[in-house]
Amino acid sequence: MSRKITFLTLFLWLMTVTFPVIAQQKADTTCIFRFVPQKGMFYVPWKGNDTELARLLEYIENNKATILNGKLPLLVDGYCKSQSSEVKNLATAKIRANRVKSELIIRAKIKEENFITHNHATEGDFVTVRLTVPVKETAVTDAEAEARRKAEEARLAAEPTVAGRREGQKAEAEKTAQQNTLADTPSETKITTDYHLSLRANLLRWATLTPDLGVEWRICPSWGIAVNGSWTSWSWSDKDRRYALWEVAPEVRYYMGEKKAWYLGAMFKAGQFNYKLSETGKQGDLMGGGITAGYQLRLNKVLALDFNLGLGYLNADFEKYEVIDDVRVRRGNETKDWFGPINAGVTLVWKLF
Incomplete structure (x- = not known):
């Protein structure tokens, strides 16, 4: 009987200690925007990009004050591997990330300093935007926010493809379908000579x-x-x-x-x-x-x-x-x-x- 009482007391104590910590954890919300292979244009209605954009704008609106004061940055990762070299892949990934950020700046009325951006010559043809949405609002000091930002930047630099690995296999499977639909997608350089x-x-x-x-x-x-x-x-x-x-x-x-x-x-x-x-x-x-x-x-x-x-x-x-x-x-x-x-x-x- 005494063992049962001791075990129950220990269990209640652990619940008392760990429950507030669990309640203060944050839920990662990742939105993925698809791009045509080798292209940098951001086509909003294409491949479900409009649905992802609406979902992301809703998250931003619900946490706009925290984003604007710098305590909740938007983590943007641009990816490209359809070009002929790593240099071209990184350049295209940068263009794609900037196009997505410009769309968010215009629609959500946020600023460039509210983003942390990384570009990668791996994984696929997409851009991910990750927003760490707080489950429970907690008081965060400016020092803590700055420490959190630096820690997040260090983590991304040490592990650059974490977000990409979640969707990498799916993006690879869709690459062939994307290339097949490329002819039906608007292009910046396509010249039509198909008249008779x-x-x-x-x-x-x-x-x-x-x-x-x-x-x-x-x-x-x-x-x-x-x-x-x-x-x-x-x-x-x-x-x-x-x-x-x-x-x-x-x-x-x-x-x-x-x-x-x-x-x-x-x-x-x-x-x-x-x-x-x-x-x-x-x-x-x-x-x-x-x-x-x-x-x-x-x-x-x-x-x-x-x-x-x-x-x-x-x-x-x-x-x-x-x-x-x-x-x-x-x-x-x-x-x-x-x-x-x-x-x-x-x-x-x-x-x-």
Whole structure:
């Protein structure tokens, strides 16, 4: 009987001593934000990041006073291992951690000094934010808060991947799925060339009062077929002066480079003209072709500017004439060959689909 009384007394004493300590312990709350491999952009609605962000903001709001006075820092760990080197992994991890901190600073109205940040070239493609939420509010002096901060920094420096190991295996399992969805995720550098048909208008032709329109069919990102046509008919000085022509110019293009912006092509040109800018007019046919080169400057998702130049050969077979008493009088035939620039354009491209 005496042993039972002694054991019960000892048990009650232990409960009296340990229960207040247990009640003052803190519960770690860790939120994990996923990132696209090799990317530093923080996409809030992606992979459940919006849910984690809402949960973290609620924790911060419930402990905001303690966070702002420096007694409860937010522990931020950035991770990256999808780059080609450790230096690039650490740089990307730093960018990711800063993006998450910026989001919290804006939304939760906290400051940079409320964070303790570490970056790691290991584990996976994510950022963890850990908040040690107190279970029971206890009085903490400034000296104790500073000692706690230093102890936490020392612990993280000695054991840098503790938070990452909790989710490391899960992040590794999801890496393949993340890479498969990368094509559907917004990207900072992705250039779209997946259109099939576009309308074209050579602005240099329009500047000379020669309307010009065309189409281009992109068979694939590297190959395209374009056709441009021009037509105009002007007369003045009681029809004594004349400027009229029409042209059709089909072209095959090969687009080069990662962005498919530079290209080389082959052009054929045919048409008719009627020029009378002096006493003698010239009316006839032209035909030729050559090599083209150019660059397409992307303005937005549907518009681009096409800068191009064509070099080659043109043949013009025409007759000369004069107008006497409103009667056209023929003055002979002539043929001319031209080697050099045969086409130039600053073309506005409108991608239809």
